[in-house]
Amino acid sequence: MKTPQTLKKLVTGFIILTFLAGCSVMLKHRYDQLYGPASVKDRVVPETTAQTPIYHGEVKEIIDNRCVVCHGCYDAPCQLKMSSHQAIDRGASQAVVYDGTRLFTESLTRMFVDAENTEQWRAKGFFSVLNERDQLTEANLMGSSFYRMLALKEQHPLPEQDILPNSFDFGLNRKQYCSKIEDFDRFEKKKPLWGMPYALPGLKQEELDTLTQWLAAGAKTTAQQPLDNAYLQQIEHWENYLNGDSLKQQLVARYIFEHLYIANIYFPDAGPTAGDERQFFKLVRSTTATGEAVNLIPSRRPFDSPKTDQFYYRFVPYIPTVTVKNHMPYRLDANREQRWNEIFFNNAYTVTSLPSYKPAIAANPFETFEQIPSVSRYKFMLDEAEFTISGFIKGPVCRGQIALNVIHDQFWVMFVSPPTEGEYQMDNFLKAQEKNLRLPAEDTGTILPVSAWRRYSKLNQRYNDAWLEEFNKIFPNETERSLDLGIIWDGDNHNDNAALTIFRHFDSATVVKGFWGKQPKTAWIIDYPLLERIHYLLVAGYDVYGNVNHQLLTRLYMDFLRMDGEDNFLMLLPSEASEKELNSWYRDSESNVANYIENIKSRNDDYLGIEYTTDNPKQELLDKIIASMPSAVLVRDEINRPQPNSNPSNTLSELQRLASLKGEKLKEMPELAYMRLRLTTGEDKTYTLIRNLSHTNVSYLFGEKSRIVSKELTLSVMDGVVGSYPNLFLTVDEQDLADFVSRVEALSDEASYRSLLDRYGVRRSNKNFWQYSDWLHDQYFQHQPLNAGLLDYNRLQNR
Helix, strand or coil, X not given: CCCHHHHHHHHHHHHHHHHHHHHHHHHHHHHHHHHCCCCCCCCEEXXXXXXXXXXXXXXXXXXXHHHHCCCCCCCCHXXXXXXXXXXXXXXXXXXXCCCCCCCCCCCCCCXXXXXXXXXXXXXXXXXXXXXXXXCCHHHHHHCCHHHHHHHHHHHCCCCCCCCCCCCCCCCCCCCCCCCCHHHHHHHHHHCCCCCCCCCCCCCCHHHHHHHHHHHHCCCEEECCCCCCHHHHHHHHHHHHHHCXXXXXXXXXXXXXXXXXXCCEEECCCCCCCCHHHCCCEEEEEECCCCCCXXXXXXXXXXXXXXXXXXXXXXXXXXXXXXXXXHCCEEECCHHHHHHHHHHHHCCCCCCCCCCCCCHHHHCCHHHHCCCCCHHHHHHHHHHCHHHHHHHHHCHXXXXXXXXXXXXXXXXXXXXXXXXXXXXXXXXXXXXXCCCCCCCHHHCCCCCCCCHHHHHHHHHHHHHHHHHHHHHHHHCCCCCCCCECHHHECCHHHCCCCCCEEXXXXXXXXXXXXXXXXXXCCCEEEECHHHHHHHHHHHCCCCCCXXXXXXXXXXXXXXXXXXXXXXHHHHCCCCHHHHHHHHHHHCCCCHHHHHHHHHHHHCCCHHHECCCCCCCCHHHHHHHHHHHHCCCCCCCCCCCCCCCCCCCCCHHHHHHHHHHCCECHHHHHCCCEEEEEEECCCCCEEEEEEEEECCECCCCCCCCCHHHECHHHCEEEEEECCCCCCCCEEEEEEHHHHHHHHHHHHCCCCHHHHHHHHHHHECCCCCCCHHHHHHHHHHHHHHHCCCCCCECCCCCCCCC
8 A cells, every 4th residue: 555655756746747748738839839830841952052051061061070979870869860861850769779678679760761751750759850840940940959959059068177067967878858849948947058069069150050051941951862873783783693583592692681781881893982982882672673762671680571472682872971880891892793603603502492581490590591501601701700790799789789798808709710622511510400509589579488598508508519529520539639720710811801809898899800909818719600690699680679588688698609709719728728718717607617617627638739838828829820820811910919029119119018008007097098199290190099808707797897807907009990989089299108108007096097188188078179079080081991980979988
């Protein structure tokens, strides 16, 4: 029975809600009286005029560089994406995409996928940030929360202080105030400092004037321009390639689609891909054939049924401004076609029937694509391994999903060399293990039973036991020294995807070609079954709109995959060293790897073909792997791992000293910082400083801070821009680099860190912030034109 006090609170809350609702109705009535009733407007004009500012050109450039850097993807506040005119016109929503606690699957709100026009977005609960009443100058401004947010910042600029006050909320999961225009009067009184850009300096007067003129004129745009004939010819060619009639062509095309649907595809044979003329495309499924308008088939996951017997793979232009956090370029050209013909079509195998789209089958790639030789599938993924691995780092969801806290902050990845014909029968083994390789994505129910975790745990254990038996057949103990470095793929002497480094930055991460940073605590060796499972668990099968059970089970299953990758690496170490390393990686969590430890103890090292001569076999193994990689595949890291007896310049020497720092002093450093180094030659260079945390283990979803080992923190210094979510900007003159490094080396508390920033930092409150931001993006696009995109400023510190 409710107490009188509880009833009083409920009644009070009801009265407040009723009052606010009444106020909203009254305010809406007021706006209707002033400017007429709201309705979606057609903002497309046939051509530009001097009297009608349009979205493209200067307006788009300002919005990109001042707005999209915080409003670029699913993690944009209030789902207000501003990376295209269509997204701005769609507006905002009070629904939250990133929610690890929801019990029910959320409705899909993917831009350009889940609704065809603004009217449909209104039906899904999105409300306008532009004026949708009478298209008069006053109404277009006062009836637009977009303009009102800009005006609010102009009226209430940032306080003139380095550290912004506590009235700003910088938490990733902060409460969002998604105010409709009818509620905006209340919002600006309650949060006068929260004008846009949020907790950043305001726009320059000329930028504000340009946007004001555009908004006052109705926020117009022009129709999307038709593609050049060179692009149309490439699209027609590749659509014909993917829409062949034979069963083999259909099955291969399905496999390609389920791996490339997240790609930003480009056609270098059709035109430039650098600078302002970059043009990317998305591979989609459509009910219409080549030559007709695309009628996209939306599906929650790429392996879901298209719900039609006849569909086609089509290419559509990628419209939004590119943001690096979800940018995954993939090349289609004559060389790619030749390679796909080689691995998929110029070999003898037969496809007798097409697999079902039923979830239990479609979510299991080993069953769905069993008719395509596994070595063909593996080579397809290896050819662009950085892209493949980036899928689970970036994926289609922008922010690193829940599975990222299952990996270490810095580790190296290499791959098992694809078997030659007749070397060993992987297809037969995978056929026998199809049921044990089932993945959580097959469970489509709203609530997953507790028994699901136990079921997949048992399946994975059965698979590991079977793989150990298969391993012993391939590398029997009585066959002396049969396992050596030859098992590791060397990129066929030319492919630089053979060696990768993964840097984790809390809830985001970056994949970089090559081995970078100090030798890591852990390393993975990935074989085909593991690589395919990672993709179908964390990319094709992951649903950012899914419920808590889906997200939790995905996170727990990824534990298996991480341990499998680590175990493959440990197979190249003597059993005693393997056990020692495993115990070090899983401190306070040994029970989670009990089966792996048991397998290591039962191993006979006679199969090892690697001679170890030091008391640090892991370091020795990594050194041997580095030495075995061709120079065309692996570039030396001169900053983080300088060569003995080298004679570096003073600047390189100081960068090396910076990269050598480790331990508790690095607790004060952010996860990701960009440093502008002003050289005495007049040239400026960009370096990325990455702080790598160390954990006793990464086996648990919660309590991560308690498992950080401060004395094991390291710092990696990278040439260029690495990552998507900077925490800090720095500017250092070359002659001051030694002082900067010494100050970092002397960090001990918040006061020493603030002193460092007072001298070298460009805080988010700095009046020159946007100047620095523009320089950084210019450098990024100039030096990394294909991979560059707009950065995201939602993680910038306030220290």
